[in-house]
Amino acid sequence: MTRGGGKPAFEPRRMPDRLDERHQLSERVAAYVREAIMVGDLRAPEFIRTERLADQLGVSATPVREALMILHSEGVVRWEPRRGFRVQSITARDVEDLFEVQAFIAGELAARAAQLLSAEDVARLRATHAELERAHAAGDTDRTERLNHEIHRTINRAGGTGRLTTLLNLTVQYVPRHYYGRVDGWAHASAHDHEDVFAALEAGDADAARAAMTAHAKHIGRLLVEHLHRVHAFDGDTEQSVS
């Protein structure tokens, strides 16, 4: 019998085109795997066979391995040397923790931004946010997500890009950006929370900005956890894995 247990694996889906061909294969594969895990095509504690995945994606084993290395250091998969990479199981507590840290870092960055952003900067943020609301009303989740990302990016990059940004990205990347389109109430919550952040930024009130951003992140975290429960994405939920 074959070594891993011979599961038919998951149905091949095409590589993400958000990351088009000017990006490296490693990054595209990593994005693909991240999404496959979040969607449920890959479940813990299943092994990810490099060659099989390489065949499915039409690439060689090397970039697949590189992608899994990255994912390993992000905690998405676990690398067991000379045995392979297996998707890391995730609990509701893990997601909460992830957003707890995210809230902490994003809060700190927002506090710094409050002392650095000009009135015009905040005005631009508000304009982007208005677009976001229009996109959401029009049901364009893709555009909604992109605008949301842009808002947070400007705030986070206000205080220069450093280790905090890197760490924040690590916690954020875990859930693919466009996945939020599936989360009920996400756009609504963002629309509501952002205003508090903008007001604090405008007033130059660092503590208020920190508080508002922290609350926002935790809010989104709660919504995501509820959603994942509904989809049975967690370990204990209904559909348990193999054995």
Add this chain to the structure above:
Amino acid sequence: MTRGGGKPAFEPRRMPDRLDERHQLSERVAAYVREAIMVGDLRAPEFIRTERLADQLGVSATPVREALMILHSEGVVRWEPRRGFRVQSITARDVEDLFEVQAFIAGELAARAAQLLSAEDVARLRATHAELERAHAAGDTDRTERLNHEIHRTINRAGGTGRLTTLLNLTVQYVPRHYYGRVDGWAHASAHDHEDVFAALEAGDADAARAAMTAHAKHIGRLLVEHLHRVHAFDGDTEQSVS
């Protein structure tokens, strides 16, 4: 003329034997690069040429590339696709930030540990700590560092291993474990701070444990920043890079 500017690079030093041959080359190379950066053999914003490094270490380019991928996602080096990997510059603010996050996470884990560790567990911790003090008195920094690591490990793993632990490791790994031996006052500070942590854990007081551990991490962070300033490891300090 050669592309990177043709610096003679850094003098070859042997691979870390802390990670012996049962580990993968990728990990060993990563550890090597981490240390080379911390020690100053590699400085921002210098490129790390994969083949050159591979030759120096006597391995091929593939594991080197894998190592740099990992280091990239940790924020130690920056990957510029189709151009190469360059060591990320680091400011004093970055180190402070790193330890701020580390303090937050370690504090949370300590708080959880306070509710989970038994009296015997804490007794064992105290025993290990006593060994640590003896090792330090004997001037055995290697053993001191190892015992210190063991103490923190038991505390962090008390609440089961999850995403928080992964994130904590990311912030911790930035500075190689045995580097602390060079930091003046490190062992002394640890000896002092640990007692507060133990007392809180023994009392099962989560908040006190969080506070003690947070203070400890920030304390170490301060010491490290001072040390790095003395060694001129930061960007603005005396010895600036190339141009």
Add this chain to the structure above:
DNA sequence: TGCGAACGGATTCTATAGAATCCTCAGGGT
């Protein structure tokens, strides 16, 4: 029947080669 050792297939891991890309520099035109 129960247990240990060796075999065989599968997979990871490292090395190496070739294609694609980027940078530098020289040369010619405006």
Add this chain to the structure above:
DNA sequence: ACCCTGAGGATTCTATAGAATCCGTTCGCA
């Protein structure tokens, strides 16, 4: 003097092959 263009070399990036390792199974033996 300035810009554009193209050649050449160096380096990254992907693919592929071979060595090392692991797992499941079977065979031999008590």
